[in-house]
Amino acid sequence: MSGLTNDESDLLAPVERGPILERTLAWAAINSGTANLDGVAAMAERLANAFAALPGDVRLVDPAPVEKVDDEGHMRAVAHGRHLVVSVRPEAERRVILTGHMDTVYAREHPFQTCDWLDDDTLHGPGTADMKGGLSLMLEGLLTYERGNPTLGYDVMINSDEETGSLSSAALIAELAQGKLAALTYEPGLPDGSMARARPGSGNYAAVIHGRSAHAGRNPEDGRNAVVAAGDLALRLAAGRQDGLSVNPARIEGGAPNNTVPDLAILHFNLRPRTPQLGQIARKLIDEAIAAVAVEHDVSIHLTGRVSRPPKPIGEKTEALFGLVSKAATDLGQAMTWKDTGGVCDGNNIAACGVPVLDTMGALGGAIHSPDEFMLASSLEARARLTALVMHRLDRQGVQP
Incomplete structure (x- = not known):
């Protein structure tokens, strides 16, 4: 970590794996499949309590109405859980948005419900990588950033329906993204540190x-x-x-x-x-x-x-944001590459608002959306430090195209 200033080293030194992992395990034990409204509500309350440690306003926002075709060809309403929004320093001139999702693809009846260790670093469990580990490390990174005399404002948005297309939260995402300096989204990175670049619609x-x-x-x-x-x-x-x-x-x-x-x-x-x-x-x-x-x-x-x-192309501002994040990763001794992917996420919606977004800031892992999903525990503290450093540098430097 020789690329860090003394102030940055001091800021990041307290980050430890223990609290991040403890939250990840507790949150992964809650089934929050998108349609499991009781589980999503329980997860929302846990998140609201945890993110209340930040110096901002915490609220749960009702989902927008959504309809879909039923098996008889009729349109019917589909219920969703509430979305979490945390606003810190809303009066700041320069603001960032950080997003994640509390829902998973595993329904209440799905057999994949518990975590176990495949080795000392590999945690096998539902939603560990996608993205309860990401939510936990995001929080730790922001708590760490707050210890460094911050001036940057930011909104955190954690929705309840990302895995089914964010139809009940799309308008909220667009509202919160307006005018933001940059966006960080906590989808999982690959085990080798690869991050998503351009995405299709x-x-x-x-x-x-x-x-x-x-x-x-x-x-x-x-x-x-x-x-x-x-x-x-x-x-x-x-x-x-x-x-x-x-x-x-x-x-x-x-x-x-x-x-x-x-x-x-x-x-x-x-x-x-x-x-x-x-x-x-x-x-x-x-x-x-x-x-x-x-x-x-x-x-x-x-x-x-x-x-x-919408499709998520890569422009000059996004290239600049990746430059800042990859430099921070290098200074922390973390591997990072960037490549196009066929998947989609809320980063697509944010990019459509003209905001540069890096949307794989979460824990490293793989086999997501399957009973083999796993997360690398060592990435929890590593990516929490990365979040804190990126926020610190965005505060001090902004994004320079």
Whole structure:
């Protein structure tokens, strides 16, 4: 850590793994799958109590209304948990936003519910890397930063629905991101220290297809098979894949008994455009495929959904932020590289507000979204020191393109 000033060394010296790991284990023991509203509420209260140690205002914000298509093709409301917001020095001229999420992909009934150690450094457990370890080290980094005569203001936003697209928190993210100097998001880094660079956009859609029922043996020709139409639409959409644009037909719901021509099917699909221009191409592909299938199969199709996470390109300001963070990592003796990824996160939403964002500031780990998820415990204190140093240097230097 020879690149640190004496003041920086003194600031970072008290950081220890113990408190960060203790919080991580306690928080990972709470099932907070997005739809487990009791678990998400319990997690929100734990976080609110913990982040109250910062010198700011702590509040829990109600989620915005969200609707989705149910298995009968109707729109229905989907409940979400409240989102945590902490505002520190809101009067400061220069302010930063730090974001994370309290929800995980593991439902209340999922068998993966407990932690165990694979070796002295590798903690296997639900949400340890994605991102309860990240939330814990973020807090430790901010507590450490607060010991260094800080002047920078910041907002912390921890939402309850990131794993399902942040639909109930997108407006809150956009509101808090406005005018910020920089943004840090605590998605996990890879075990070798790699961080996400550019990201594609992402959109989730449901095409509700209405045909006409008929007896499958007596008069099938009078029917209009919605399942066959959904299959045709899925194939047409999948054929639209190209460089920089992935289209994934993921699930078909609906159908009818075997002796009935089905009059309802719902095709769920995801698309990921690398650029806004590819997003426009994808929308044209969807519209043309729907029009063709509707005519060929004599069915009606209603589309819901949108690109809710815009593509995240890399500009001059983001390059400068990475330069500051990578220099801090080097001065701390931490490995760090930067590469494009196919995943998406709240960093996409923040970047769309014109704010430079580095969105893999969390714990190092892997196999996320699976029962093999793990976190490297040694990254907890390392990344907490990185957070504190980055905040300290943003305070003293800003981001210089």
